[in-house]
Amino acid sequence: MTPTETPTIDQVLTLARRLSPRDQAHVVAALASQVAQALPAALPALARRALTPDEARALWVELRESMRVLPGPRRTLGEQLDADRRDRDRALTGRYEENSDVDA
Amino acid sequence: MWTLDASIYVRAAEPDDPSGATCQELIDRLSQTGALIVVPRLLLAELAGVVRRLTRDPIRARLAIDSLSFMPHVQLVTLDDALIDEAAEIAADRALKGADAVYVAVARRHRATLVTLDREQRERAAALVAVMTPTEALSALAQPGE
Numbered sequence: 001m002t003p004t005e006t007p008t009i010d011q012v013l014t015l016a017r018r019l020s021p022r023d024q025a026h027v028v029a030a031l032a033s034q035v036a037q038a039l040p041a042a043l044p045a046l047a048r049r050a051l052t053p054d055e056a057r058a059l060w061v062e063l064r065e066s067m068r069v070l071p072g073p074r075r076t077l078g079e080q081l082d083a084d085r086r087d088r089d090r091a092l093t094g095r096y097e098e099n100s101d102v103d104a
Numbered sequence: 105m106w107t108l109d110a111s112i113y114v115r116a117a118e119p120d121d122p123s124g125a126t127c128q129e130l131i132d133r134l135s136q137t138g139a140l141i142v143v144p145r146l147l148l149a150e151l152a153g154v155v156r157r158l159t160r161d162p163i164r165a166r167l168a169i170d171s172l173s174f175m176p177h178v179q180l181v182t183l184d185d186a187l188i189d190e191a192a193e194i195a196a197d198r199a200l201k202g203a204d205a206v207y208v209a210v211a212r213r214h215r216a217t218l219v220t221l222d223r224e225q226r227e228r229a230a231a232l233v234a235v236m237t238p239t240e241a242l243s244a245l246a247q248p249g250e
Contacts, residue, residue: 029159029161029164032161032162032163032164033160033161033162033163035163036161036162036163050174051170051171051173051174052174053174053175053176055174056170056171056172056173056174056175056176057171057175057176059167059168059170059171060117060171060172060175062167063117063155063164063167063168063171064116064117064118064119064128065119066159066164066167067117067118067119067120067159068118068119068120070159074158075158076115076118076120076121076124076158077114077115077117077118077121077154077155077158078111078114078115078118078121078123078124078221080114080154080157080158081110081111081114081150081154082111084153084154084157085201085203085204088201088203089201092202
């Protein structure tokens with residue numbers, strides 16, 4: 001494979017498997033974001049598929065693992081929820097402050 | 105029957121959060137015992153929004169939605185007119201934030217114990233429903249007959 005050729009999925013997977021688990025997670029996160037932007041119309045259909053209980057539990061484990069390897073320092077999800085709830089409360093009570101910590 | 109506030113799920117999703125292990129242990133324990141968890145469908149939006157805003161990753165946020173939507177023993181309660189009216193009255197009477205009042209309304213309708221890490225929500229809902237921290241809930245589940 002030369003740098004100008006389009007690699008096959010097998011070639012990409014072979015390369016990716018040489019990475020550390022942390023770097024593999026980074027690759028997944030980077031690709032997931034790109035796919036989400038490229039195929040927004042396909043996502044609702046994916047989300048509607050019914051999952052078995054085991055699949056639902058596996059997804060939760062996957063989510064937790066992906067959060068664990070997220071680069072830091074950063075807010076936790078709990079801190080983000082608290083901040084979002086505080087911001088909304090401030091907005092509704094006329095004490096609004098722009099939240100610049102989050103990109104759209 | 106139990107109602108878990110969003111504060112429980114978002115911390116359970118973070119293994120490194122100081123309360124993460126306790127919150128996940130509570131979810132696991134409830135699942136093992138087959139106890140029914142009733143939560144407002146609003147939880148999906150809260151969890152997805154927080155995951156998306158923190159990670160900037162829409163797919164990860166959708167994973168969170170899918171996981172909770174199909175989790176066994178979790179009943180997502182649709183917010184009908186009566187429940188919204190009840191939440192509004194609770195918010196008015198108890199000075200609770202709107203989303204907090206929704207969880208209290210769901211717990212009250214289903215006679216469920218509300219578990220939350222939000223101290224204000226616990227204190228202001230205590231006159232209406234049974235409320236616990238995750239640690240208190242785990243202790244209660246460890247008692248014979250629970």
